[in-house]
Amino acid sequence: MDVRSVVIQGLAILIICTFIELGAGFMLKGMEERFMLIPGLAIMTLPLLDLRGNINGALASRLGTALHTGVISPRLKLTAELTANLSASLILSLITSATIGVLSWLMGSMMGLPVNILQLMVIAVIAGFISGLVLALLTVLVAVFTYLRGWDPDNITSPAMSTIGDLMTVTCIYLAVLLVG
């Protein structure tokens, strides 16, 4: 392997990711006041960001394998295999977001914050589910597109998807916060 080409390819994709993550950064800065108003919101923001990357990263890597082995054909049709993958990702999003809501409440209580479990649960589940739905559909599109283009999913699809996932998740958390008030 050539260190130079790995560094150059890595830097190229990471510079693009930097600009997308900056969007997420501006969004968080804009939410700073809300973080002060809703105790526990800052606690769950980081696990929710992490969750999005993990669920879609796994979905992207399963789809990559399925496309390479021919289990899923690179066409946008809801076959049984694709449906199972999508449903599993969505159910996981829902259950794990609820887990994050409960555990953030628990952590906040232990830190002595005046946390409201209902408020945290609703924000976590709405943000987790909406971003999960959007990201799952986007992951399928990107996986099929990159496969048809012949790009390496390890080096391009995963970092790109996790970064877009961060921006989407912060946006959905903000929407959920606005909805809950």
Added chain:
Amino acid sequence: MSVYSIRRIMLESYPILFICVLIGLFAGGTLEKSLTGIKGTLVIMMVPLLNGIGGNLGCILGARLGSALHLGTVEPRLKGRVLRKNVHASVLTSIGIFLFISVIFFVIACMWGMGFVMAAKHALAFILAGMLLTPVIVVSVVTLAFLSFQKGLDPDNVVIPIATSIIDVAAAISLLIVAITIVGL
């Protein structure tokens, strides 16, 4: 008979996701505790950048090591040229991208109406936190890749989720410590 079952994907994924949530809560708790300390600075804006880009660096190294272990070009031992070159490439990439981002934060801080000293402090905080994070990324990814490969687990499924959670915690903690304690933002 379909290849993928919802039940199987969920049973295999949920335990790992649960561990990731537990690790991630420490990052979140640290951020929550530091909120008043970082008010009026751009530190909160840096959080997704250090976490996200740090995670991406870990993902790329993890994916490369996973493929190399499967191909047999890297053995799960701490020596060999291919491993050294992969680590070397990751460290160089991380120095390059973290320097680039710290320059961007210098510019954003200036445009935000902060003075030269404050903008320079923002850039310094980011680059210091990035340099603290780099060894954590390399050590956690290499350790997890080798351990999972030796245990017969697929590194592709285990390394990336757990490594990104560890990187998130390390990133949030190092950023907040550097920003508040060392640089004094």
